[in-house]
Amino acid sequence: MKKRAVKKAVIPAAGLGTRFLPATKAIPKEMLPIVDIPTIQYIIKEAVDSGIEEILVITNSNKHCMENHFDRNYELENRLMESGKQAERDMICEIADMANIYYVRQKEPKGLGHAILCAKSFIGEQPFAVLLGDDVVENHGGKPALKQLIEAYDAVQASIVGVQTVPDEAVHKYGIVEPVRQMNGRRVKLSSMVEKPKLEDAPSNLAVLGRYVLTPEIFDYLETQEPGAGGEIQLTDAIKNLMISQSVYAYDFEGTRYDVGDKFGFIKATVEYALERDELKADLQAYLKTLVETF
Numbered sequence: 001m002k003k004r005a006v007k008k009a010v011i012p013a014a015g016l017g018t019r020f021l022p023a024t025k026a027i028p029k030e031m032l033p034i035v036d037i038p039t040i041q042y043i044i045k046e047a048v049d050s051g052i053e054e055i056l057v058i059t060n061s062n063k064h065c066m067e068n069h070f071d072r073n074y075e076l077e078n079r080l081m082e083s084g085k086q087a088e089r090d091m092i093c094e095i096a097d098m099a100n101i102y103y104v105r106q107k108e109p110k111g112l113g114h115a116i117l118c119a120k121s122f123i124g125e126q127p128f129a130v131l132l133g134d135d136v137v138e139n140h141g142g143k144p145a146l147k148q149l150i151e152a153y154d155a156v157q158a159s160i161v162g163v164q165t166v167p168d169e170a171v172h173k174y175g176i177v178e179p180v181r182q183m184n185g186r187r188v189k190l191s192s193m194v195e196k197p198k199l200e201d202a203p204s205n206l207a208v209l210g211r212y213v214l215t216p217e218i219f220d221y222l223e224t225q226e227p228g229a230g231g232e233i234q235l236t237d238a239i240k241n242l243m244i245s246q247s248v249y250a251y252d253f254e255g256t257r258y259d260v261g262d263k264f265g266f267i268k269a270t271v272e273y274a275l276e277r278d279e280l281k282a283d284l285q286a287y288l289k290t291l292v293e294t295f
């Protein structure tokens, strides 16, 4: 079989962000900053660091500022130059040069599966990566989460969903996979998958956490997929159907994943990323200690 490399990625970022209202009324949740960098910039960096060359962001009419963020801003660049702020100027120019980024609009928020379907003609006949626009994964000094999945894809030439074990009380919030056998190592073949099950119906505690490598045949299933949980076209349902004709694997990736579309997940990410910054670490540690003593 001819090996196909994963060089394109899709970032669905057209959700309504209802868990983060009112902040997301006019600002996309993907643009909320973790310290001083918008969430989507971390995700695009992960894709680039994983070897991705072209990225399609699925947007909606409320998301212009994402396009502006990854474009040049000559007026700001000139003003920074004139005021001698060369480092800041270089920093904003570098953002515009991070990757080849394209955009397509999802005209109605019909679900994650429908958002991915909007990427069909961009992807063509190649395997591709999916990174959810509100899931950030940090793997300090190690391989980016997506790179781990791409290497797993390269080994088996089949679709891979990124998973981690979640506690019982969190199972109902995720797509949960059913492995064909007990997990032994990081990669396991799957027999089924279910979106947001009750704990008693969940086949495992392995939850799909915002990273996928998919074969292009997924589009055949997305095109005919009926709305599932929440009345939305679910990617989970299409992957489950894909398993009838192709093998699909889970890969238990290394790294800490933050659900930045959730208020508590966003706060955790902000505090932990700030603690990694040399200019903030000491002050924040001291402040957190006083808070612990006060509350």
Ligand code: UTP
Binding pocket: 012, 013, 014, 015, 016, 017, 018, 019, 020, 058, 106, 108, 109, 110, 111, 112, 114, 115, 132, 133, 134, 261
């Ligand atoms: P979420 O369910 O986390 O996003 O979808 P949401 O719908 O914005 O969240 P809440 O519950 O209303 O707060 C996971 C990813 O899929 C994208 C989202 O932008 C997010 O990155 N998505 C979801 C779409 O692009 N289109 C959709 O129709 C739904």
